[in-house]
Amino acid sequence: MAAPLFVPPQPAADLAECYFYHTMELPGHGIVEGEWDLRPNIDAYLGGVEFSGRRVLEIGTASGCVAFHLERQGAEVIAFDLAADQCTDVVPFRGDDLEVRTARVRQHLQRIRNGFWLAHAAHGSKVKRAEGTVYAIPEALGPVDVTTFGSVLLHLRDPFLALASAARLTRQTLVVTELLQLRTWQRWLLRLSGTHGPVWLPDARTGEPKHSWWYLPPELVTRWLNILGFARTTVAHHTQLFLGKPNQLYTVVGERAPAK
């Protein structure tokens, strides 16, 4: 028998078993503190796109702050993230015990998943959750009108494959939000060089970072979206709070050309 497409809503876990990636205000719980507080500027984070009445696939939902926001905007939302037996792409530094690291990441993801379901119950949400890897999103989840990639591509070994996997299910709009990870002068040098290639982050000398692979310049993401059929693109920069401090990010919105 084929596995069900959506995960049945899970009973809310105890708050102590949850980890929150996002700061969120949850009815009945108040404010739960997370690493990122997207609340003050979430519309910019999502590229100022109109979501009302649209079917939206949110890739890498984590604690679900973006999914629940989209639902409040009137979207029908599918929140997508890894299943319990899967793991993020960890950088395989020689000397690291990958089995131990993978087990730790899975435990951490389970606590984030618990937080998602706690928030889902607290909001009385109708967001549907599907699990799997973004590299092979089930065809049956589509078609959707919009897909969002919020701070996901930098954590993937093959970000273009992930975009292509989502693009095939996306009728109209693809939204990519990424961190501007390099210093301003480094980004200027990249621009002057005119190459706009991805910048490789992991360094064997420091053994860091362990969970991020790339700085992806907005020009590169734009070219990728163009290749995948999102011919009209806009880029906007914005600031979001990480552990209370402002961080620079950018969002590329790609629209498919209207059918002739």
Ligand SMILES: C[S@@+](CC[C@H](N)C(=O)[O-])C[C@H]1O[C@@H](n2cnc3c(N)ncnc32)[C@H](O)[C@@H]1O
């Ligand atoms: C940095 S969080 C971004 C959370 C949220 N999208 C946002 O914009 O704030 C990255 C999320 O991507 C998920 N993720 C990482 N690799 C993935 C993969 N291969 N397939 C699906 N989700 C993945 C992680 O589990 C995590 O929830």
